[in-house]
Every structure is written in C-alpha cells, then in structure tokens.
Amino acid sequence: MKILVVGGGGREHAIIKKLKENPQVTEIFALPGNGGIAADAVCVNIGAKDIPQIVEFAVSRGVDYAVVAPDDPLVLGAVDALEEKGIPCFGPRANAAIIEGSKVFAKDLMKKYHIPTARYEVFTDMEAALRYLDTAPVPTVIKADGLALGKGVIIAQTRQEAKEAVQSMMQDKVFGKSGDQIVIEEFLTGPEVSVLSFTDGETVVPMISSMDHKRAGDGDTGLNTGGMGTVAPNPYYTADIAQRCMEEIFLPTIRAMKAEGRTFRGCLYFGLMLTPNGPKVIEYNCRFGDPETQVVLPLLESDLLTIMQATTKGTLAQTEVKFQDAHACCVILASKGYPTAYEKGYPISIPGEITSHVYVAGAAQKDGQLVTSGGRVLGVTAVSDNLKGAIREAYAMAETIRFENRYCRHDIGARALEAGRN
Ligand code: AMP
Ligand code: GLY
Numbered sequence: 001m002k003i004l005v006v007g008g009g010g011r012e013h014a015i016i017k018k019l020k021e022n023p024q025v026t027e028i029f030a031l032p033g034n035g036g037i038a039a040d041a042v043c044v045n046i047g048a049k050d051i052p053q054i055v056e057f058a059v060s061r062g063v064d065y066a067v068v069a070p071d072d073p074l075v076l077g078a079v080d081a082l083e084e085k086g087i088p089c090f091g092p093r094a095n096a097a098i099i100e101g102s103k104v105f106a107k108d109l110m111k112k113y114h115i116p117t118a119r120y121e122v123f124t125d126m127e128a129a130l131r132y133l134d135t136a137p138v139p140t141v142i143k144a145d146g147l148a149l150g151k152g153v154i155i156a157q158t159r160q161e162a163k164e165a166v167q168s169m170m171q172d173k174v175f176g177k178s179g180d181q182i183v184i185e186e187f188l189t190g191p192e193v194s195v196l197s198f199t200d201g202e203t204v205v206p207m208i209s210s211m212d213h214k215r216a217g218d219g220d221t222g223l224n225t226g227g228m229g230t231v232a233p234n235p236y237y238t239a240d241i242a243q244r245c246m247e248e249i250f251l252p253t254i255r256a257m258k259a260e261g262r263t264f265r266g267c268l269y270f271g272l273m274l275t276p277n278g279p280k281v282i283e284y285n286c287r288f289g290d291p292e293t294q295v296v297l298p299l300l301e302s303d304l305l306t307i308m309q310a311t312t313k314g315t316l317a318q319t320e321v322k323f324q325d326a327h328a329c330c331v332i333l334a335s336k337g338y339p340t341a342y343e344k345g346y347p348i349s350i351p352g353e354i355t356s357h358v359y360v361a362g363a364a365q366k367d368g369q370l371v372t373s374g375g376r377v378l379g380v381t382a383v384s385d386n387l388k389g390a391i392r393e394a395y396a397m398a399e400t401i402r403f404e405n406r407y408c409r410h411d412i413g414a415r416a417l418e419a420g421r422n
Pocket of ligand 2: 212226227285288289290291292
C-alpha cells in the first residue's frame, strides 16, 4: 500500500514510524516531511497547505490512503479534496474540522449540547468587548476565534491587560482575520489533561491520556510554546474521571457533531481541565497533538493503519485499539531562543543506536548532514514500565544528541511524578 502523510513535524514522524510497522505498507510519501523524516519516508517538496498540488501528487502516484495531520490543511478542506478524487483519508472534512478552526463554533456547540466548558461571551465589536471587561471578573481569558499558530489565547491577570489583549486582536489584528471575532471566557483552574481519541463519527475510542508542558522554561515559566515535552499516561486522569469524560464530554461531542450534520472522523483531541467542579473542555483540536503523539503512539500496541482505516469506513466499534500498560516520556530538544528568535543551520549528531527513539521536527538535510532548521528540533521518547524510568531514559538519550544552541526543559514529567505519588 502507498500511503501519503501531509505535514512535516515531530508528530508526523511519529505517525510515519508507527505506520511503517504494518507490513502491507510499501511506500510512504511525506508532504513536505523534513530532513529527519527522510530516513523513514519519501519527502516531497509540496507544502502542507498546497491542497491542489497535494491532490495532484496523490492521484499521479496512485496513493491508496492519505493521512492529513496538521490543522491548517484539515480546516482548508484537504480531506474533502482528496476524497473527491476517490482517495480515502484519515482526518475530518472541513465542515467538522471547524471544531478547531473556530473557537466560537466550538463554544456555541458546547453550550447548545450542555458539554461542560468555561462560561463565555462572544464579541465582534471591540467597544462592546471593552465595556464588558469593565465589570468582568479577573483573571480572564481572551481567545481569537480562528487558528493563530497556537498563540491566540491570552490569560489576562488584570482588566487593563485584558483590554490590551482585546485591542491587539481586534484593532491591531495581530492574528489577522482570526481576531475579527473573539471569545472572552471564565478562567478555570486545575490540572490539564490531553486526551486524543479515534472516532468514526459514531464510536469514540480515547487513546492513553497525556500531559503536555507548554511553557518554555522549567517550573512552567516563560512563554507559551508548541510544547516542550510530554508524558503518558497522565496521573491525574483516573478511571473515574475517564468514565465521567466519556459520558459528559466525549460521546456528547461526537453526537453533537453528527446532529449538526458535521460528522467528525479522524482524531479528535480533547484539551481538558480537571476543575473543582468536574472535567471541562478547554479546547478541541481536529488532529493529533504535537508532542502528545510522540508519547501516545509509541504505547499503541494495535496496528495504527487498521485503526485509521476503521475511522474512515465506520467500523471502529469492531476494531481493536489497545495500549501498552507502560509509561512514556518525550523530551523536546529546541533551538535556544525558541519560541521567539533563534539561530539555525547547526549540524546535529544523533548516535545510531537511539534513532528509533527520535522524532525529528525542525531539521533539514544540507550536504548530506542533518542540520537544525526550526525552533523545536526533535523529540526523544523513552518507554518504561514506570514513569521515573521513562523520564530517566528519555533524558539519558537526549544527553547523547549534540547540536549547537541546544535547549531543553529539565523537568519534563516532574509534576506527573509528584502527582503519581499522592
Ligand atoms: P490553547 O492555545 O487553546 O491550547 O490554550 C493555551 C493554554 O491556555 C491552555 O493549555 C490552558 O493552559 C490555558 N487556558 C485556555 N483556556 C483557559 C481557561 N478558560 N482557563 C484557564 N486557562 C485556560
Ligand atoms: N500540544 C498541543 C497541541 O498539539 O495543540
């Protein structure tokens, strides 16, 4: 089988490595892939948002199945366009990907179907938003409606900060059209949990839970990033909470999307906060998380391609989805300065014996040498029968990887370890 994977980060590398475990897979094309993915797939220089070219390539190469991994092409309709040409896909169509593409859509869906989430107001008029903030409780959370490269959420500690955030989104348009509409919502507290799920639109099967580390610095300090590391499972996500989430959040969301004529197939990511008043949805993503995928998929025992195809065919209820009873930790090695300015082009050395544990995100091939080309350069994942061992092994392997200006957090998994002890 010939498989096409749209995207080119660490998440896509993890998906590709897992797909390769199926002996029926003969060829994988990554569009565009990256310098490290090139060791596991044929990388083709077509951008992940270039839908006409993606479709043309898939048709001309006789691709049997396509996996669209990033949010942008999903929201732009890559799955719709590929399906029109008869190519089955993993991922939601555009009318379902809107669950991530528009925060206003997601919030209104949750309100209509009584799915627990933070209380909120939507504004299209800046003056009205500023007036509302005169009396709103603080801290408060301001969110741009559309995709904003993971940066469209501002937690304002004071009313003044909140007003500045509204002005930057609605007047200065720092997130472009994404700021035409904004959501102002209640600030929630509690541990965060990421739950990725497989769904065919009827059945929803949660994957093993995970914990992201979004801030750049140790002790959850510094700027928000795409994610500096992950562990799975998340110790806060107990069996009782999992059952509650299934009944109050996962199934109601899948049913709501179907009832709206927007059946969701693919991976639906639930970003949850376990508040004192129960689990609530912080955000939905229409795709696998990055770097959650780099800890979740290494723990998947069942065949990934079979599960993906079941979401397309609507046979997920009859398909085995089994996870190993073990722990995983992924440490991201980044370029110093990320998520703002950083230098790139530095040679990377990875000892041969650990390559199977390395997911490459931002690296390119230059004169036969792997060099840094992005903020998050790579992730190193270890699996162990206990969390402590997974953390220790991930850091021990990360130590052996060298490149100039290399930066990582030193406390990935520390909070999970602490929580697991209580
Ligand atoms: P996002 O970019 O949607 O992933 O949001 C970034 C982060 O903002 C989340 O991971 C949460 O830590 C935080 N956040 C978002 N919404 C809320 C909320 N209503 N209350 C508290 N924190 C929030
Ligand atoms: N790691 C968070 C995300 O993928 O959105």
